[in-house]
Amino acid sequence: MIKNLKISAVLFLFFAKVYPPMKKLILAFAFVPILSFSQNHQANLKKIYDTELSAGHTYDNLRYLCKVIGNRLSGSPGAAASVEWTRQLMESYDFDTVYLQPVMVPHWERGGKDVVKITNSAKHGVVELSALALGNTQGTGPKGLLAQVVEVKSIDQLKSLGAQVKGKIVFFNGPMDPTKIDAFEAYGGANAQRSSGAAEASKLGAVGAIVRSLSNRIDDIPHTGNQRYAADFPKIPALAISTQDAELLSQLLAEQTDLKLYLESHGEMKSEKLSYNVIGEIRGSEKPEEIIAVGGHLDSWDVGEGAHDDGAGCMQAIEVLRLYKALGWTPKRTIRAVMWMNEENGLRGGQEYAKVAKANGEKHIAAIESDSGGFLPIGFSSTGTDAQRGKLASWADLLRPYQLWNLQKPGGGADIGPLRDQGPILIGLLPDSQKYFIYHHTEADVFEVVDQRELELGAAAMAALVYLIEQEGI
Numbered sequence: 001m002i003k004n005l006k007i008s009a010v011l012f013l014f015f016a017k018v019y020p021p022m023k024k025l026i027l028a029f030a031f032v033p034i035l036s037f038s039q040n041h042q043a044n045l046k047k048i049y050d051t052e053l054s055a056g057h058t059y060d061n062l063r064y065l066c067k068v069i070g071n072r073l074s075g076s077p078g079a080a081a082s083v084e085w086t087r088q089l090m091e092s093y094d095f096d097t098v099y100l101q102p103v104m105v106p107h108w109e110r111g112g113k114d115v116v117k118i119t120n121s122a123k124h125g126v127v128e129l130s131a132l133a134l135g136n137t138q139g140t141g142p143k144g145l146l147a148q149v150v151e152v153k154s155i156d157q158l159k160s161l162g163a164q165v166k167g168k169i170v171f172f173n174g175p176m177d178p179t180k181i182d183a184f185e186a187y188g189g190a191n192a193q194r195s196s197g198a199a200e201a202s203k204l205g206a207v208g209a210i211v212r213s214l215s216n217r218i219d220d221i222p223h224t225g226n227q228r229y230a231a232d233f234p235k236i237p238a239l240a241i242s243t244q245d246a247e248l249l250s251q252l253l254a255e256q257t258d259l260k261l262y263l264e265s266h267g268e269m270k271s272e273k274l275s276y277n278v279i280g281e282i283r284g285s286e287k288p289e290e291i292i293a294v295g296g297h298l299d300s301w302d303v304g305e306g307a308h309d310d311g312a313g314c315m316q317a318i319e320v321l322r323l324y325k326a327l328g329w330t331p332k333r334t335i336r337a338v339m340w341m342n343e344e345n346g347l348r349g350g351q352e353y354a355k356v357a358k359a360n361g362e363k364h365i366a367a368i369e370s371d372s373g374g375f376l377p378i379g380f381s382s383t384g385t386d387a388q389r390g391k392l393a394s395w396a397d398l399l400r401p402y403q404l405w406n407l408q409k410p411g412g413g414a415d416i417g418p419l420r421d422q423g424p425i426l427i428g429l430l431p432d433s434q435k436y437f438i439y440h441h442t443e444a445d446v447f448e449v450v451d452q453r454e455l456e457l458g459a460a461a462m463a464a465l466v467y468l469i470e471q472e473g474i
């Protein structure tokens with residue numbers, strides 16, 4: 001476009017000088033390249049949306065991943081099956097290259113039913129709570145663990161109790177802040193209790209930890225998720241309980257401070273396993289060395305079907321490349337669908353992908369991740385230079401007709417984070433966040449709770465953005 005403008009300007013100056021009446025006419029023509037340029041983009045974005053919304057494959061592919069393969073925790077048979085199936089799926093779409101990138105992943109197994117019981121309620125006697133052990137935890141084993149419970153609302157409050165928690169089970173009951181409009185912000189505010197609560201409690205001599213589920217709804221569904229132990233301190237059992245039961249336990253503790261809990265869980269970290277990132281590529285025709293990665297994470301937790309988290313993102317990413325095939329387009333720059341492995345309890349896939357890219361001297365100009373659920377997309381979050389983010393913002397008029405109005409939010413994605421120091425803009429598909437944490441990391445995250453239309457709008461949104469980047473660079 002710059003070249004066209006320069007030529008137009010030179011021609012204009014030349015003709016205006018030798019033949020002044022042509023000024024107006026030439027002036028009009030000088031802007032033709034600009035108009036046709038953006039009209040062309042407009043027309044092509046419409047083709048992307050029309051194709052996806054009338055004959056998309058995203059929803060049917062997600063159905064297969066969820067219903068036939070099911071959940072896919074790293075190192076599990078489900079994860080292995082999902083690697084092989086996505087590889088075959090991308091080969092069936094005839095992408096230029098489809099390959100597996102080996103990566104060693106942690107292998108944690110839940111090992112049995114998780115139990116949390118109040119054993120001595122003066123009001124109700126024994127009360128069983130809805131519980132799910134957190135990922136990467138060491139279980140109590142069949143003997144279980146019985147101890148008095150003490151409630152805190154935050155890690156800071158835990159620290160203020162100090163040695164008072166010694167020999168006890170710490171109950172982390174800080175809710176997601178309901179006044180935050182962006183649910184991811186509320187999640188971010190409460191998440192340390194789950195990710196490092198057990199580690200901090202163990203440092204003070206606590207023998208167990210239970211955590212209020214990270215959900216913005218009061219219901220009876222426990223949410224698992226990752227946690228990390230501190231080196232050199234005991235690996236105490238850590239379980240989540242449903243928000244409803246967290247409220248109940250808190251009420252009972254207000255009336256009776258000597259409540260005891262019985263915990264039983266069977267989690268065990270096994271030896272690492274070989275797994276894979278799954279990659280499909282369509283090579284660029286003009287600047288093949290410039291790569292745009294678009295993806296999600298293929299692993300999920302071991303409950304539910306990992307539909308929103310993150311089957312949706314994976315199927316959307318494959319769909320971006322499939323749409324190019326369906327439309328008969330060859331991108332100017334290389335586009336790559338990446339199914340990262342092990343986002344949930346290790347991030348090994350994202351780290352390995354960045355490491356290999358660096359070792360191979362690859363040049364990623366953009367990395368786009370969809371890992372916020374298959375909900376109605378409202379824009380893209382990003383991390384990058386002012387120039388990169390400015391370029392993204394310059395497409396606002398093209399994206400707004402598709403309700404993609406929010407291009408300002410900072411963000412990106414866990415799996416693409418490790419690419420940051422290689423210079424690409426990192427972009428996250430930004431769906432409406434209100435319902436994501438109802439399903440996140442639970443048995444309720446199944447295919448049926450994903451809306452076909454919203455899922456497809458997400459796939460089309462990612463394809464539209466990939467199109468603008470491969471055409472114009474960023």
Ligand SMILES: [Zn+2]
Binds near residue numbers: 310371
């Ligand atoms: Zn996820």
